[in-house]
Each structure stands twice: as C-alpha cells, then as structure tokens.
Amino acid sequence: MRSRVVPFWIGAAATVVLAGILSLGGANEYFYFAGYVVLQFVVLATAWNILGGYAGYVNFGTAAFFGIGAYTSVVLFKSLGAPLLVQMAAAAAVTGLLGFGTGLLTLRLRGIFYSIATVAVIFIAETLMINWRYVGGAAGLQLLRPSPMVPFETYTRMLFFVMAVLAVIAVSIARYIEISWIGRGLRALRDSEEAAECSGVPTLRLKLLACTVSGALMGMAGAPLPMYLSFLEPASSFSLNYSVVALAGAIIGGTANWIGPVLGAILLASMQQIVTVTISSEMNVLVVGVMLVVFVVAAPDGILGLIRKLRRPRAAPGSTS
Amino acid sequence: MSGSLLRVAQVSKHFGGFSALSEVSIEIAQGERFGLIGPNGSGKTTLINCISGSLRNESGSIVFDGHDISGLPAYQRTRLGIARSFQIPRPFSSMSVLENLLVPLEYVVHRRSLHTADTRAEAMQILQSMGLADKAGTASNRLTQVELRKLELARAMAARPRLLISDEAMAGLSSTEVEEVLAILRKLNDSGITIIMIEHIMRAVMSFSQRVICLDAGRIICEGTPESIVKDPEVQKAYLGA
Numbered sequence: 087m088r089s090r091v092v093p094f095w096i097g098a099a100a101t102v103v104l105a106g107i108l109s110l111g112g113a114n115e116y117f118y119f120a121g122y123v124v125l126q127f128v129v130l131a132t133a134w135n136i137l138g139g140y141a142g143y144v145n146f147g148t149a150a151f152f153g154i155g156a157y158t159s160v161v162l163f164k165s166l167g168a169p170l171l172v173q174m175a176a177a178a179a180v181t182g183l184l185g186f187g188t189g190l191l192t193l194r195l196r197g198i199f200y201s202i203a204t205v206a207v208i209f210i211a212e213t214l215m216i217n218w219r220y221v222g223g224a225a226g227l228q229l230l231r232p233s234p235m236v237p238f239e240t241y242t243r244m245l246f247f248v249m250a251v252l253a254v255i256a257v258s259i260a261r262y263i264e265i266s267w268i269g270r271g272l273r274a275l276r277d278s279e280e281a282a283e284c285s286g287v288p289t290l291r292l293k294l295l296a297c298t299v300s301g302a303l304m305g306m307a308g309a310p311l312p313m314y315l316s317f318l319e320p321a322s323s324f325s326l327n328y329s330v331v332a333l334a335g336a337i338i339g340g341t342a343n344w345i346g347p348v349l350g351a352i353l354l355a356s357m358q359q360i361v362t363v364t365i366s367s368e369m370n371v372l373v374v375g376v377m378l379v380v381f382v383v384a385a386p387d388g389i390l391g392l393i394r395k396l397r398r399p400r401a402a403p404g405s406t407s
Numbered sequence: 408m409s410g411s412l413l414r415v416a417q418v419s420k421h422f423g424g425f426s427a428l429s430e431v432s433i434e435i436a437q438g439e440r441f442g443l444i445g446p447n448g449s450g451k452t453t454l455i456n457c458i459s460g461s462l463r464n465e466s467g468s469i470v471f472d473g474h475d476i477s478g479l480p481a482y483q484r485t486r487l488g489i490a491r492s493f494q495i496p497r498p499f500s501s502m503s504v505l506e507n508l509l510v511p512l513e514y515v516v517h518r519r520s521l522h523t524a525d526t527r528a529e530a531m532q533i534l535q536s537m538g539l540a541d542k543a544g545t546a547s548n549r550l551t552q553v554e555l556r557k558l559e560l561a562r563a564m565a566a567r568p569r570l571l572i573s574d575e576a577m578a579g580l581s582s583t584e585v586e587e588v589l590a591i592l593r594k595l596n597d598s599g600i601t602i603i604m605i606e607h608i609m610r611a612v613m614s615f616s617q618r619v620i621c622l623d624a625g626r627i628i629c630e631g632t633p634e635s636i637v638k639d640p641e642v643q644k645a646y647l648g649a
Contacts (some may be wrong), residue, residue: 248579257567267513268519270502270509271414271510271513271514273499274510276501277499277501277502278499280493281493281499282510283460283461283480283482283485284459284460284481284482284483284485284490284491284563285485285510285514285562285566286482286486286510286511286514286518287482287564288514289482290480321577342501343549374497
C-alpha cells in the first residue's frame with residue numbers, strides 16, 4: 087500500500103495544477119461551463135460511494151444533500167454576502183449534520199427500506215424550500231454574481247477551479263477511508279453487520295461517520311450552484327437527476343475502488359454534456375438509463391471489473407486461484 | 408477451574424408474545440468446556456445472542472469477568488473478550504480469508520497500536536493453527552462448508568477472546584471433519600480459553616463438555632455431567648417426545 091501513496095499525491099497535485107493552468111488559459115468559455123458539471127458529478131459519485139459502495143447503504147437522496155448545500159449558500163449570500171468558501175464550509179456543516187441524521191435511520195432501516203427513506207428526504211427538503219419565501223419559494227431567486235477573485239478572468243473559470251480542487255479533496259478522503267481500517271470496517275459491515283459487530287467493529291459509529299462525510303461532500307458540491315447559475319429554484323436543485331447520476335457513475339465505474347466513481351462520473355457526465363449539445367437536453371437522461379442497464383447486465387463490477395477481467399483473461403470464474 | 412468467568416442470572420427474552428427465554432441462570436467457570444443442548448427452538452441461540460450482545464436481554468443480568476455487560480453493544484463485549492462463531496457461517500464475503508481475520512485484529516487487538524503491529528503475520532499464524540494457511544488468499548465466498556466453519560472459529564479467535572461461543576460449528580460436517588473441529592476446540596481450551604459449545608451432534612458435545620445444560624422452551628430442564636444428562640428422563644422427553 088505504502089508504495090502507492092506517493093504516486094497518488096503526485097497525481098492529486100498534478101490535477102490541481104492542471105486545473106489551475108486550464109482555468110487561466112484561453113479555452114472557450116463553454117469548456118469551463120461543462121467541465122464544472124463533470125467535476126461536480128465526480129464529487130457526487132465519490133461521495134455517494136463512501137456510503138453506497140464501501141458500506142453498502144444505497145442512498146437515493148443525493149439530490150437532497152446537493153440542493154440543501156445550494157440553498158445554504160443562497161441564505162448566507164443573501165443575508166450576509168458571505169464569500170464562496172464560507173458558503174461551501176457552511177453547506178458542508180449543514181449537510182454533514184443531515185447526513186448524521188440519515189445515519190441514525192440505519193439503526194432501524196436496512197437495505198431497500200433505507201434507500202426509500204432517503205428518497206423521502208428529497209421531497210421533504212424540496213417542499214420546505216418551495217414554501218420558504220426568503221429563498222424565493224417556488225419561483226426561485228435571481229442572484230448577482232460578485233466579481234471573480236484575482237487571477238481568474240471570469241466567475242465560471244473560478245468555479246471550475248474550485249470544483250476541481252473539491253474533487254481532489256473528495257477523492258483523497260474517499261481513498262483514505264478505503265485503504266485505512268475504517269474502510270475495512272465498512273466492508274465488514276456491508277458483508278454482515280452482525281458478524282462485524284461481533285468482530286469488534288462499532289458498526290453504528292462507522293455508519294454515522296460514512297453518512298456524515300458523504301453528506302458533507304455532497305452539500306459542498308451543491309454549494310457553488312447558485313453562483314454558477316446566478317439563479318436558484320427548487321425543482322431543478324432537488325432534481326432526481328443528481329441522485330441517479332451520482333449512483334450510476336459509481337456503479338458504472340465500479341464501487342470497490344476510489345477510481346471507479348471518478349471514471350464513471352467523468353464518462354457519464356461527459357456523455358450527458360455531449361448529448362445535450364448535439365442532440366437534445368431531454369436525451370441526456372436517457373443516456374444515463376441506457377448505460378446503467380448495459381453495465382448492470384454486461385459488467386456488474388463496472389469499468390474496474392472489466393479492466394480486471396481483461397488483465398487476467400484466463401482466471402475464469404469457478405477456477406481457484 | 409478457578410472462579411466464575413460468566414454469570415447469567417435470571418435472563419428473560421420475549422419476541423412479541425413468545426417467550427424465548429424465561430429466567431435462565433447459568434454460571435461458567437474460567438477454563439471450562441461447557442455444552443448447551445436442547446431441541447430446535449428451545450432458545451439456545453437466543454441465549455448466546457444475549458451473551459454476545461446481538462440481542463439485549465429484557466430482565467436479569469449478565470456479568471462477564473466482574474463487569475455487568477447487559478447494556479453493552481456487541482462490539483464492546485467482543486473487546487472485553489467474548490467471541491462467537493455463527494450457526495450459519497457469515498464470512499465477510501468480499502474479502503479474502505486472511506482479510507477476514509484482519510477485521511478483529513484491527514478492531515479489537517491492535518486498536519491502539521495499529522501502525523506498529525504486523526497484523527498480517529498474526530492472522531497467518533491463526534490460519535496456520537486452524538489448518539487454513541493455504542487458503543489465506545482465497546476469496547472467502549469460495550470456501551467449502553468445513554473451511555467456512557473453520558474460518559468462523561479462526562475469525563473469532565483473532566479477537567483474542569477469553570470466552571469462545573461455538574454455535575453449531577459442526578452441523579452438516581462429516582465425522583472426520585467433526586473430529587478435526589473438535590481437535591481445534593480442545594487445543595484452544597488447553598490454551599486457557601473457556602468454551603461454550605452449542606451442538607446437535609450428541610457424540611461431539613458429550614465427549615467435549617465437562618458440564619452440559621439442556622434447554623427446552625426457554626427453560627433449563629437439566630444440568631449436569633454428560634453422563635447424567637443423557638440418562639435424564641426430562642431430556643429424553645424433550646428430544647423424543649412423551
């Protein structure tokens with residue numbers, strides 16, 4: 087394991103530097119606009135995987151965390167004019183707390199019942215925002231972007247860079263959890279909660295930790311949304327699309343390893359962007375559905391599973407290693 | 408035998424209107440080999456679930472090594488020294504055999520010294536003593552039935568318990584495999600571990616145990632040496648019907 091630590095941090099640093107160079111470079115503005123969305127889904131899929139992949143609790147409520155993150159920003163911006171980083175930190179705190187709350191649900195709800203409960207969280211959150219005048223209610227709220235910070239030419243470029251950094255942070259956290267004793271405990275409780283508990287694993291604490299970290303990262307991914315769109319309204323902020331793409335990205339990429347959700351989200355979100363531009367914005371939802379079905383049937387362990395199979399073509403299932 | 412390690416006093420457990428355990432009391436001495444028998448549904452597994460913490464008893468107390476553990480979650484009881492195997496093996500199926508043992512090693516034994524401990528070597532040692540060393544790298548969902556049973560015991564042993572509860576570790580095994588598992592359990596007992604054995608294979612439980620309790624419908628109907636238990640009319644009635 088130790089020998090892989092250095093290459094990972096070099097890769098992480100290189101990603102940040104590359105994103106910095108790109109955001110200062112002279113590409114078409116649309117590149118940043120689309121790149122931001124792709125990176126946002128990398129964060130969401132990675133965050134989803136901490137709970138859904140490692141611990142096996144399938145969360146359909148990504149949109150709730152994402153939307154509440156966005157609304158936290160709006161409230162802070164409107165009331166105090168708080169800067170972006172403060173908005174993101176506050177969003178992480180609020181959605182981390184919400185994550186902790188849904189973690190407590192795991193005391194009684196497992197499997198599909200937990201998943202259904204997380205869907206309900208979306209509708210509760212959306213309904214609350216629709217009825218809250220201060221944040222614009224159902225009609226939404228127009229926001230005036232402040233000017234971007236110094237080295238960046240436009241606000242979108244700055245957001246692109248911020249989201250790239252957040253993606254690197256999210257992946258680093260997920261990777262740390264995966265390779266540490268925390269990850270082993272989460273995998274143990276996914277395989278059998280009772281056996282894990284009888285092996286000394288404090289299952290409730292680990293689930294609460296995973297729910298909190300996962301929720302906080304999702305909220306942070308949503309926090310820059312109001313500034314990105316200069317506008318926020320409930321229906322699109324709490325769109326099920328966020329839940330579905332986060333989950334599908336992780337599953338298509340492969341849930342066993344941190345790189346899976348990264349690959350899956352990049353693939354899926356890029357395809358969505360391409361389809362939106364070349365065909366239509368309705369078709370992009372179809373892309374997710376079709377790809378998910380194809381992968382679940384043909385490659386249940388995702389891209390990672392496919393790569394592993396191609397590397398060792400002889401090790402057919404059934405043969406002992 | 409010196410002093411009692413586990414004292415279960417007046418423990419009851421209900422599931423809705425069904426009374427699975429009513430006022431069960433047992434006392435187990437340090438180093439003892441203790442057998443627990445009884446027909447299906449008599450409450451054996453419920454009793455050990457209450458001891459290991461998978462279930463909470465509603466009344467009565469469970470004292471382990473001087474601590475009242477009735478209110479503790481299962482993972483804390485494991486850390487105090489109670490380990491168990493499961494009747495239906497529950498391996499961590501996404502992990503290799505060796506990794507299965509790393510879980511208790513990391514979460515119980517080396518919790519405070521994780522970065523200095525060589526947990527893999529330690530896990531390998533346990534596998535060796537169980538005769539599973541050559542399976543260390545095998546995915547645990549590819550094991551045979553007897554290997555799964557051994558893995559259950561090996562994982563329990565990796566928690567370095569003082570009390571091992573073996574829940575039907577031999578069900579469905581051939582007679583040579585039963586002997587193999589019995590030999591492992593005897594060896595563990597020789598090293599000072601107290602063992603509670605739940606078993607339907609009478610030959611195994613009677614030859615292994617120093618003392619046996621028979622449960623029926625949530626009550627203790629008989630307690631004594633293996634020889635006296637088999638002769639007891641209550642036990643015969645419970646197993647064979649009136």
